[in-house]
Amino acid sequence: xxxxxxxxxxxxxxxxxxxxxxxxxxxxxxxxxxxxxxxxxxxxxxxxxxxxxxxxxxxxxxxxxxxxxxxxxxxxxxxxxxxxxxxxxxxxxxxxxxxxxxxxxxxxxxxxxxxxxxxxxxxxxxxxxxxxxxxxxxxxxxxxxxxxxxxxxxxxxxxxxxxxxxxxxxxxxxxxxxxxxxxxxxxxxxxxxxxxxxxxxxxxxxxxxxxxxxxxxxxxxxxxxxxxxxxxxxxxxxxxxxxxxxxxxxxxxxxxxxxxxxxxxxxxxxxxxxxxxxxxxxxx
Ligand SMILES: Cc1cc2nc3c(=O)[nH]c(=O)nc-3n(C[C@H](O)[C@H](O)[C@H](O)COP(=O)(O)OP(=O)(O)OC[C@H]3O[C@@H](n4cnc5c(N)ncnc54)[C@H](O)[C@@H]3O)c2cc1C
Numbered sequence: 001x002x003x004x005x006x007x008x009x010x011x012x013x014x015x016x017x018x019x020x021x022x023x024x025x026x027x028x029x030x031x032x033x034x035x036x037x038x039x040x041x042x043x044x045x046x047x048x049x050x051x052x053x054x055x056x057x058x059x060x061x062x063x064x065x066x067x068x069x070x071x072x073x074x075x076x077x078x079x080x081x082x083x084x085x086x087x088x089x090x091x092x093x094x095x096x097x098x099x100x101x102x103x104x105x106x107x108x109x110x111x112x113x114x115x116x117x118x119x120x121x122x123x124x125x126x127x128x129x130x131x132x133x134x135x136x137x138x139x140x141x142x143x144x145x146x147x148x149x150x151x152x153x154x155x156x157x158x159x160x161x162x163x164x165x166x167x168x169x170x171x172x173x174x175x176x177x178x179x180x181x182x183x184x185x186x187x188x189x190x191x192x193x194x195x196x197x198x199x200x201x202x203x204x205x206x207x208x209x210x211x212x213x214x215x216x217x218x219x220x221x222x223x224x225x226x227x228x229x230x231x232x233x234x235x236x237x238x239x240x241x242x243x244x245x246x247x248x249x250x251x252x253x254x255x256x257x258x259x260x261x262x263x264x265x266x267x268x269x270x271x272x273x274x275x276x277x278x279x280x281x282x283x284x
Contacts, residue, residue: 003041010053018141021164032114069171074113096183097124122193127223131199131215140165156221182278200278219256
């Protein structure tokens with residue numbers, strides 16, 4: 001199938017974007033890397049009358065070190081994040097996660113803003129954003145506002161973005177020296193969307209794990225932060241008994257949907273396997 005007819009605009013500055021959004025409302029659609037949107041157009045799952053291409057707006061691209069965070073412009077490509085020494089040093093969880101996103105050809109086009117805006121619950125960056133307590137910066141004709149990642153992802157493909165808003169950038173807190181991270185996922189083939197994945201963070205203090213954050217992908221309608229499992233580990237030495245308790249807690253709060261190939265029970269089991277592996281990695 002081919003995409004339905006649409007008008008196309010390629011503004012050179014942000015100030016040109018907002019009047020277009022105001023004029024077309026929900027009949028306009030932003031296009032970033034096109035890696036998700038073009039497929040939905042070709043399948044006629046979406047029939048916008050206007051596509052607004054952000055690729056010429058240089059203000060939306062790039063990775064910069066701020067006083068307490070790393071700011072990544074919405075139009076920064078996955079491959080730029082993958083290749084960034086700044087990200088490897090200050091936001092290593094993203095460096096760990098990005099090779100799991102599709103294949104390099106797709107990472108050369110796909111953008112972090114597109115991934116966060118699309119809010120696929122099996123995507124890597126949304127889960128990392130929640131695990132790292134990132135801030136999503138949104139802008140519209142009315143100005144800018146900031147939303148914490150945990151509040152941003154509201155339901156399946158549904159976010160806190162309001163009509164006529166776009167994502168400007170994402171800010172990730174700079175890694176503290178004592179923080180450790182782990183990212184792992186299980187997929188049928190490398191590059192496929194994850195069956196289940198886990199973005200994990202924590203600090204090891206005198207052998208005990210603190211500041212634990214466990215965020216699962218592929219197990220719900222949004223990235224799922226496992227608060228009960230985190231509480232079972234917090235402040236404890238992450239030995240076998242503690243991990244068993246965390247797995248029991250996980251079973252009370254995670255209720256994955258079955259997919260074409262995996263039952264809900266199998267997915268819950270896989271989530272537990274990933275949690276055990278990640279805790280071993282954080283504690284090593
Ligand atoms: C074969 C294949 C495999 C893939 N596997 C994975 C995978 O394993 N993991 C994964 O995470 N992703 C995967 N993807 C998706 C890929 O990572 C996309 O790049 C990602 O979804 C972002 O898309 P994009 O930048 O191309 O955005 P687009 O496709 O251009 O846009 C996606 C959506 O976001 C909106 N949007 C984009 N930018 C903004 C913005 N700045 N503000 C507001 N709204 C915006 C668009 O309107 C659209 O609704 C895969 C894609 C393909 C084709």
